[in-house]
Amino acid sequence: MYISKLDKGNGIVVLDRADYIIKMNHVLSDSSKFVPVNDGRYKLTQRLESRLNKALLTLYKAGKIDKATYDNIRSIGSYPGKLYGLPKTHKTGVPVRPILSAVTCHNYKLAKFLVPLLAPLAESEYTISDVFNFNKEIQERNDSYRTLMVSLDIESLFTNVPVVETVNIILNKLFPNDSVIYHGFNRKDFHTLLKLAVEDSFFTFDNKLFKQIDGMAMGSPLGPLFANIFLSHFESEWISNSPVKPILYRRYVDDTLWLFPPHTDLSLLMNYMNTRHANMRFTHESESNDCIHFIGLTISHTVTDNNLHGYQTSVYRKPTSTSLFMNFNSFTPITYRLSVFKCLVFRALRLCSSWKLFHDEITRIRSMLLRNAYPSWLLDRIVKDSVSNYLSTTVKFGPPKERLYIGLPYLGKLTDNIRRNIRHICKKFIPHKDVIIYFKPGRRVSNFFRVKDITPFELRSCVVYEFTCAECQSSYIGQTSRHIRHRIAEHRGVSHLTGNVMKAQVHSSIRDHCLVCTDADCSPRNFKILSTASTELELLIKERILIDRRKPALNGNVGSFDLLLN
Numbered sequence: 001m002y003i004s005k006l007d008k009g010n011g012i013v014v015l016d017r018a019d020y021i022i023k024m025n026h027v028l029s030d031s032s033k034f035v036p037v038n039d040g041r042y043k044l045t046q047r048l049e050s051r052l053n054k055a056l057l058t059l060y061k062a063g064k065i066d067k068a069t070y071d072n073i074r075s076i077g078s079y080p081g082k083l084y085g086l087p088k089t090h091k092t093g094v095p096v097r098p099i100l101s102a103v104t105c106h107n108y109k110l111a112k113f114l115v116p117l118l119a120p121l122a123e124s125e126y127t128i129s130d131v132f133n134f135n136k137e138i139q140e141r142n143d144s145y146r147t148l149m150v151s152l153d154i155e156s157l158f159t160n161v162p163v164v165e166t167v168n169i170i171l172n173k174l175f176p177n178d179s180v181i182y183h184g185f186n187r188k189d190f191h192t193l194l195k196l197a198v199e200d201s202f203f204t205f206d207n208k209l210f211k212q213i214d215g216m217a218m219g220s221p222l223g224p225l226f227a228n229i230f231l232s233h234f235e236s237e238w239i240s241n242s243p244v245k246p247i248l249y250r251r252y253v254d255d256t257l258w259l260f261p262p263h264t265d266l267s268l269l270m271n272y273m274n275t276r277h278a279n280m281r282f283t284h285e286s287e288s289n290d291c292i293h294f295i296g297l298t299i300s301h302t303v304t305d306n307n308l309h310g311y312q313t314s315v316y317r318k319p320t321s322t323s324l325f326m327n328f329n330s331f332t333p334i335t336y337r338l339s340v341f342k343c344l345v346f347r348a349l350r351l352c353s354s355w356k357l358f359h360d361e362i363t364r365i366r367s368m369l370l371r372n373a374y375p376s377w378l379l380d381r382i383v384k385d386s387v388s389n390y391l392s393t394t395v396k397f398g399p400p401k402e403r404l405y406i407g408l409p410y411l412g413k414l415t416d417n418i419r420r421n422i423r424h425i426c427k428k429f430i431p432h433k434d435v436i437i438y439f440k441p442g443r444r445v446s447n448f449f450r451v452k453d454i455t456p457f458e459l460r461s462c463v464v465y466e467f468t469c470a471e472c473q474s475s476y477i478g479q480t481s482r483h484i485r486h487r488i489a490e491h492r493g494v495s496h497l498t499g500n501v502m503k504a505q506v507h508s509s510i511r512d513h514c515l516v517c518t519d520a521d522c523s524p525r526n527f528k529i530l531s532t533a534s535t536e537l538e539l540l541i542k543e544r545i546l547i548d549r550r551k552p553a554l555n556g557n558v559g560s561f562d563l564l565l566n
Contacts, residue, residue, distance in 0.1 A: 138313065148259070469554075471517050
């Protein structure tokens with residue numbers, strides 16, 4: 001069986017795994033987007049890492065990036081992305097939406113590095129930064145009596161963004177001539193970084209390797225940015241040449257809102273828009289019953305008290321909404337449980353254009369949360385406090401404090417006591433810091449249901465491992481941020497790519513032991529992974545703790561990290 005959350009809305013769906021694989025293979029059957037790859041995953045990963053790191057090292061030696069940046073974005077211990085699907089229960093036949101987990105990809109950190117450099121290009125006079133600013137703008141208009149509201153959506157925008165064309169758009173905007181230097185990079189250097197960040201998109205599904213050959217990688221941090229840059233470049237031209245001119249046009253990624261004069265022939269618009277670019281396909285939805293839904297808003301025509309024809313807005317909840325929220329009795333910090341309702345109330349206050357609409361929204365929210373075991377008296381108090389804070393005009397003086405974040409695992413009341421003690425200590429010794437204590441999530445129900453491919457043992461990285469001698473049961477504990485295959489090869493004294501004996505061998509307590517212990521074997525089957533980590537510091541700490549706990553005989557020291565603990 002395949003068990004996962006829904007594509008839209010909270011809830012759980014159970015699919016027959018064979019049916020799920022058929023649905024995903026249907027997505028992957030588009031040969032214009034995806035092709036199967038027969039290369040060995042380990043050697044492919046090493047080749048991709050080497051290509052990326054070689055280019056970054058060249059930039060570092062040329063002074064284009066500093067040591068910290070080089071260390072942060074170079075690739076170590078990467079693995080192709082993992083594709084999985086979320087069932088669309090609101091559509092006939094329950095198709096799946098492909099989702100790519102790309103955080104392990106070799107170029108993921110490079111893509112994140114480029115995001116702030118490219119962000120200014122993604123904005124135009126038509127883009128919407130967030131729903132709250134757009135809500136304010138639409139409420140200030142008084143021309144609803146002469147408008148028809150229409151929403152256009154772009155089908156599968158990310159996978160249809162022409163990557164090469166968008167890269168050229170970026171380069172032409174940032175480097176209008178060859179003498180321009182942008183954040184220390186010339187046109188050639190920046191072109192190299194862009195290609196490394198968006199090309200070579202590999203992923204696995206059902207233990208098969210694929211390459212995406214067209215469009216943006218679905219899980220890349222640059223996906224939304226490239227889509228916005230591409231559309232921002234063309235939309236001004238498309239709008240000015242449109243056979244039907246809009247009174248207002250606004251876009252949020254792939255959703256657009258158009259205000260037209262009444263009785264506009266929309267077929268002219270759709271025929272025109274669907275011939276603008278071979279990769280772009282538009283669908284549209286016109287207002288119904290004087291209202292339309294757009295980016296979480298319901299926008300309606302209305303007449304104000306001053307007899308002005310304006311727009312009223314309220315929160316829109318999709319039909320796929322299941323009304324399921326974090327249960328009040330769940331084992332999570334009370335602040336997190338209360339934040340669920342506070343966030344909903346805040347959204348209602350900012351988006352509802354009248355107190356009546358706000359009252360109606362709060363009534364719906366209360367009904368949903370009461371079904372999730374929230375006490376009525378607590379909900380009423382939060383509404384009262386939220387409205388009071390919204391209407392108050394509190395002014396904060398002085399510069400904002402620098403924030404200090406501390407993460408703790410949630411252990412119930414014990415954690416609450418620890419948090420209070422930390423806050424008291426910080427207030428006493430570092431009053432100039434704004435200490436934010438957050439709780440790291442523990443195991444969730446979703447942790448027990450696998451939706452992604454398992455990473456092969458040889459490609460596991462950032463791990464604490466243990467070697468156990470099959471002959472004498474002596475053990476050794478170590479850590480590596482690289483692929484474990486690479487580290488095991490070092491212990492064996494052979495190349496991790498070819499298996500041939502290396503002339504220059506690093507010291508290894510495991511290899512020394514195998515030379516003196518009869519029938520000892522330094523093969524991968526005698527290694528196992530004890531723990532994983534997300535950072536190098538966490539990795540070193542875990543290694544030291546496990547060494548102290550297990551006291552392996554082959555470790556010549558107590559570890560590569562000193563714990564300053566009694």
